[in-house]
Amino acid sequence: MSFMIIKPGRLQGIYDITLTPNNDHRGYFTRMYDQNIMMAHGLHRNWLQENRSFSRQKGTIRGLHFQFKPHAETKLIWVSKGAILDVFVDVRTDSPTFGSYDSKLLTEDNFAMLYISPGFAHGFCTLSDNCEVVYKVDHMYSPDHEGGILWNDPALNIPWPVQEPIISAKDQKLLPLDKLTKERLR
Structure with a gap:
């Protein structure tokens, strides 16, 4: 049995x-x-942290966050309770899709996860009350390398x-992408 289906975004x-x-009369088991x-x-x-974000109200936006190099993070994200619209923006200055975004619906019932490579700003909007998002990261949080986009x-x-x-x-004060210095993004 395949426990995961992985497709490029x-x-x-x-x-x-x-x-x-794996479903049966009791419920299901799934490998995370x-x-x-x-x-x-x-x-x-090598996942170094696992974080849990809880938002009480539908319509909460968190993000768009990232860390500058050398602390840029890979993230593995899923929703353990509720539903979100997950949004990610390419901030890699050497990428042909720099400044492009995409999104994905993640819910507790759709068994969807996202793997986001370093070089993407990440955020989400809650689509339900009492929403819980869990994510792994492969770098320790560094306040000196924290970045974000409005x-x-x-x-x-x-x-x-x-x-x-x-x-x-704090998120209301983030800058638009064109105001971030490209030297720091490199």
Whole structure:
């Protein structure tokens, strides 16, 4: 039995992962991570942290966050409770898709995960109350290397599913992508 179906996303460095649960009369069992499968796809990392984000209200936006090199992170993301629209923006200055974004619906019921390579800003909007997002990262958090893009950057024009989100004061002060220095992004 294959425990995961892994497919490249539209943007190079993004992978859509679908977990394949084993169902019976009691419910289901699913493997959340399999080192051998991930290694076979070249995606295994030495995960250093696992984080859990809880948002009380539908319409909460967190992001768009990333870490500058040399602390740029790979992320493996899934939703353990609720539903989100997960959004990721290519901030790799040497990429042909620099400044492009994509998104994916992640819910507790669709068994979808995202693998996001370093060089992407990441954020999400909660589509339900009491939403819990869990993600692994392969670098330790470094406040000196923290970066982000304004969630409603007019140049990106991301179609968020909410007009007036619940958002932190810190995220409201992030800069649009064109105001970030390309030297630091390299």
